[in-house]
Amino acid sequence: MKFRVDRDVLADAVAWAARVLPTRPAAPVLSGLLLEAGDELSLSAFDYDVSAQARIEAEVAEPGQVLIPGRLLAEISRSLPQAPVDIVTDGAEAVLTCGSAEFGLVTMPVEDFPTLPQMPPSIGAVGGGVFASAVGQVAPAASRDDTLPMLTGIRVDIEGDSVSMAATDRYRIAARDFVWRPERPDTAVSAMVPARVMVEVAKSLRGGEVSIAMGDGVAGFESVGRSTTVRLLDEQFIDYKTRLSAEWSLRADVRVAPFIDAIKRVALVAERNTAIRLSFTQGQVLIQAGGGDIGRGAEVLECELRGDDIQIAFQSQFLLDGLTGIETESVRLNMESPTRPALITDVPGDAAPAFRYLVMSLRLS
Template sequence: MEFRIERGELTDAVAWAARVLPTRSPVPVLGGLLLEAADGVLRISGLDYEASARIEVPAGTVRPGKVLVMGRRLLDVCRVLPEGPVECAVEGSRFTVTGSGAGFGLSVLPLDDYPALPPLPEVLGAVDAEEFAAAVADVTVAAGRDDTLPTLTGIRLGLDGDRMTLAATDRYRFAVRRLTWKPAAGDVSADVVVSARRLTEIARSFGRSGPVRLALDSGSAGFERDGMRTTVRLLDGRLPRHDKLFALSDPVTAVTDLAPLVEAVKRVSVVADGDSPLQLAFGSGSVLLQAGYEDDVASQRLPAELRGTEELTVAFKPSYLMDALASFDTPVVRFLLMGPGQRAMVTGHADRAEAAGTAEPVHQHLLMSVKPLV
């Protein structure tokens, strides 16, 4: 096996495939990347028990063949190679990488022990890469971190015709994001749970533009675009449906500008130790943010519109409120409030007129309020 390729192209391809490799594995070959060169194409593949990745890039093939080498070591080598063309070859029991006077020799792993990559499931349609990555980022902040509850560490991926719904919850908050996609058939329907960490990696890896093809079967999800293909095993179980949780009866509505609110939350939260709450006291034309106890306190007042009552005070865990607000990229946010210790909905809007409307927002974040400051 022997091929030639530019250093930058090799590094990018190796990095894309190596992201699925396990940090530690009892099976040594799973730390390897499979390189296959033939007919002017270099194919690089990696996998573990949860995910797989394969990428194809142009390369000058001198001698076709394949080799299995430790993936993270190969990535380290690629990152320190000088810029310019790189020559790679299998010489006996070593894989050599040379370029601009620098040379490396890496030991090879046994090919016979390497498992076959899982096939790509049936392609159901395509979604814009940039919009999908933004939607995943919007909801992943609410995904659980407790591995003893694996389903809650995932993101619900729901398909219903041309509408895609992403949702995540850790039991204390619930984020939902809706977007349109292009199904291959009009009657596409699915409801699965994908690891939030894996889905975030996948969404980021496909870049900022162009369609990404989505594939699903009963056990895995697949994504494919421009010579890049990745699969991830689905999580068992189902996330709670958000429909009833999000149905708030006669809530009080508060509307304010997002950017000043984010800065105020950051500022006032400095004195909020541990899980101590951050209080929002909504009144006529303003909201007063307060945090801290006894001698260490902070406050800031901002303009706000309140509808449904003359005044209402609620409080939230500062980090949860900050995560929710940071997931929006709109100028205005709206709070739908039920009262202290009850559910509260945060939604993003283009302006105050939209916030006053009744159209279903595409991005919603549900939080539980806590006991306000005394």
């Protein structure tokens, strides 16, 4: 095998594919990137649960395949000088040359690399910006604790041209609705997709559309020459929609950017996992934290309150995760009492909010 490729294009593709390589592979070959040179150059990684494949242009002199240690190739690729990269196989070695730099990389047996799963049938597509925004809003609420796999996923419910995404770690629920372009108008699908994979797909988007595929317990995402497949989680999930549709007697609207900045400032004196206290009165909200061994902080912002005065507390990062998902100038906090969860939404005007974030309150001491 012998080919030449642009240095930046190679480094970008290798970094993208290598992100799914397991830290502790079950077999040595799973730590490798499979490079296949033909009409184009493809780079593939697979750990039996998640696959990633990037396709890029290359000048191929001799077609072929080679399996190279992926993380090492990623480190080398991003450190190369600005010059075309030549890779040629020579026995059990892949020789990489870039300018005056040369590396001889010991290859692994291609025949031991598992066959990549087939991409399931496409069920529709959505703009990359919408997809990335929705995942960014919902994913922070997914759990990082693998002991309950259901909580580590993003629930995707598709009904015709409507898509709902949701995630929860039991302490908050984040949900986002958006419109997409289904392959069939009667499309109806529900699936649990690992959140970490959705986040990586969203990070890699560079415009265009994202094609979404589902079938045989596998989800697939494809955009701009890059494709990912992932094994789905168990479909079991909470009935989150009823929890987000409660009636609220109190409502406070606050400009979101100053609100986020004030919470971050005040939280500097809050010990880990302690509360941020919000005191809403007519025309203003008092943000407070601390009071222990470190110190205390407070800041006042204007707000529009409808209902009685209320003091309520939240874990600061949980509150910030909800606020950073807001895409309107102001955020709306829907509340019932200091001991009940609060619903954070956009200030939507006449339309129903597309993003909803339900977060548990903390007991005030």
